Amino acid sequence: MNAPPKIDPATAYSDNDVLHWLTNDARDERFIDNIFAEMCLRLQRADIPLKRATLHVVIQHPQWLGAKIMWADGVPGTEMTRADHDVRERPSYIGSPVSEIHDGATEVRENLETDPALGRKHAVYDEMRGKGLTDYVAWPLYHTLGKRHVVTFATDRAGGFDDAHIASLQKLLPILALVSEIRVKNRLARTLLETYVGSHAGELILAGATRRGTGTTVRAAIMICDLRDFTHISDNWPRDDVIDLLNGYFDAISEPIARHGGEILKFMGDGLLAIFPLSEPNACANLLRTVSEARQAMMALNKENGETGRAPLNFGIGVHVGDVMYGNIGSRARLDFTVIGPAVNMASRLEALTKQVGKKVILSQAFADLVKSDFELERLGEFPVRGFNEPVELFAYQG
Missing domain, CATH: 3.30.70.1230 (Nucleotide cyclase, GGDEF domain)
Incomplete structure (x- = not known):
């Protein structure tokens, strides 16, 4: 788990400020999990009632298929979990919002305040309801050549996200896709070098040897x-x-x-x-x-x-x-x-x-x-x- 980003609580942000930061000022941060955590905190400062967010990326690796980065309000930094290659055969994935996005959905939205019997049936929705969340949305992040990753946002605000909140989050998606693709490909290059030549040799090669x-x-x-x-x-x-x-x-x-x-x-x-x-x-x-x-x-x-x-x-x-x-x-x-x-x-x-x-x-x-x-x-x-x-x-x- 990484250290929490430093955000001045006295500073107010708008969604445009978050977009400007993501476009211009996140370039010096190497790791996507740190960028994602700071982005979520800045969204909160922009009066978007964010309580939980996840980023699901697919990375080629001999041992695992990808990773989930989860940010939660009040928890320092982010939590990263790896997904094994057989994850798509497990109940935790089958029928989940992430699987729906991977299967072609352009948005998955769930009102968590409605009767569970009337909503989608999956353990992740029950889990979020149990934590007091009221609204959830998932979107694809499009990388080069149509590769899809997934970002999700959830709130505990009564009534869920309003239209302005959704519009502000959607505004960030293209830039988040670009920023995350650069970091994912950097991680992929490092992973492939570690896999084929070893960690020390890989570091030397990336350093210019x-x-x-x-x-x-x-x-x-x-x-x-x-x-x-x-x-x-x-x-x-x-x-x-x-x-x-x-x-x-x-x-x-x-x-x-x-x-x-x-x-x-x-x-x-x-x-x-x-x-x-x-x-x-x-x-x-x-x-x-x-x-x-x-x-x-x-x-x-x-x-x-x-x-x-x-x-x-x-x-x-x-x-x-x-x-x-x-x-x-x-x-x-x-x-x-x-x-x-x-x-x-x-x-x-x-x-x-x-x-x-x-x-x-x-x-x-x-x-x-x-x-x-x-x-x-x-x-x-x-x-x-x-x-x-x-x-x-x-x-x-x-x-």
Whole structure:
């Protein structure tokens, strides 16, 4: 919940003042929920008896369909709730005013003072009546190419909104649509970058780190994970089952990485590359905690898969620590934001060695030296590593 906007109670507003503010002075506010909250307060100061308002936006995201921003009189800021992709199959949505707008209605108006038996039947109307609201209106907000979002307003004034109130609110809709579209698209750009390149890389790209060859040197613990026997699985299982297996596997590995401050830079077929920057406290210990939780999650996944007749999934992880170049690499027209360097190559070679030594997780001595006082490691001895001149002392971690 965000902090409430600062409105001078001695200042009187008209609906034109609210429109002017929304058009000219809201440009410095980055977040649509803050703009929406301040707009509602300014509408109150313009003698529009607003008690509750909501903004429903659809944002493409792998985990949720959109969000509802709710402002209520007397409650600081706004409350934001996310809507899952299956929300349109739920009773809370079916038959609701938001669903009516999405289905093509240009307005939904409900007199909440009338006998409930005579009005529309939906839980949201009962909820508003229970809070003493007397009138409710919902309108579409039209974004580019006909995309529809929804804004709603409600009052507890006896007799509801009058014609002047409705006219003032309608006057704001085109500008609110423009202002919200800019913020929603900014959020969409940020969301897509976070989804495809990670939160830290996404922030750098949005800040202007888009030139080929630009980057920084980062000292980090590097983790490369790969699924075993994936070729056999993909050749013998139906396509949808293979995708489902991969998604379950990546969830098991990825969620602990995010919890412990790591960043996944790349999914590589059935593998992934993640780093834990040493600038963050306890980065190496957090990597091993990630490995332990990922192992437990894989055990749970294999148990679930076994109950449906699927073969268990096995994996190998190679871990090293060192300096990596973190930045833009690629062609003039197609860039990849990733890490490269000998340290990444070493982690990749160690992951491959897990097959040879029969261990799921192999650590380099350089990494082990940073954590062996706090974690129980198994010394494996020295092994030649392809691409490196000297044998490397290796350790296994059971987690």
